[in-house]
Amino acid sequence: MQSNFVSGQLDEVVLLPGKPHLPFDKLLFFGIGKRADFGERVYRAAVLKILATLEGMRARTAVVELPGRHFNGLPAEQSAAILLELSQERPGHDVWTLVDTPDAQRLISQLLVQERRRIRHA
Numbered sequence: 001m002q003s004n005f006v007s008g009q010l011d012e013v014v015l016l017p018g019k020p021h022l023p024f025d026k027l028l029f030f031g032i033g034k035r036a037d038f039g040e041r042v043y044r045a046a047v048l049k050i051l052a053t054l055e056g057m058r059a060r061t062a063v064v065e066l067p068g069r070h071f072n073g074l075p076a077e078q079s080a081a082i083l084l085e086l087s088q089e090r091p092g093h094d095v096w097t098l099v100d101t102p103d104a105q106r107l108i109s110q111l112l113v114q115e116r117r118r119i120r121h122a
Contacts, residue, residue: 009033010045013053028053030067038073040082047086055090065099076104080111 006014012031018024030053032038032046046067054062066079074082080098098108 007031010042011049013049024063026057032067035071035073038068038071040074040078043067043074043079044082044086047083051087051090061095061097063097063099069100069104076100076107077111080108084111084115 006012006029008031010031010033014029014031016027016029018027028050030046030050032042043066050064050067066083068074069076069079098105100108
């Protein structure tokens with residue numbers, strides 16, 4: 001970012017090699033724009049970009065930090081609920097490991113359990 005190679009603008013995607021310094025083959029960075037402009041609209045656009053990019057790469061598993069979670073841009077439950085909503089019609093994703101705080105991970109896990117129950121009983 002210091003050299004202006006990336007801007008961080010919404011819709012920007014940067015692919016970097018992960019190995020040999022990290023255990024991942026690839027690192028993807030998704031721009032979300034200015035922090036002051038972040039909200040549900042930006043979050044939804046960024047999640048759709050993540051989903052489409054991973055589908056295009058045929059990546060069925062990923063380790064993901066949801067957009068804006070590093071500065072608590074949206075509450076964990078809201079972030080996870082929107083992710084579930086946007087990914088329901090996209091079966092190309094098998095496993096996502098979400099990176100978040102322990103408290104947020106507990107809340108997200110509870111939401112996922114509730115969603116599974118809802119689907120089973122529907």
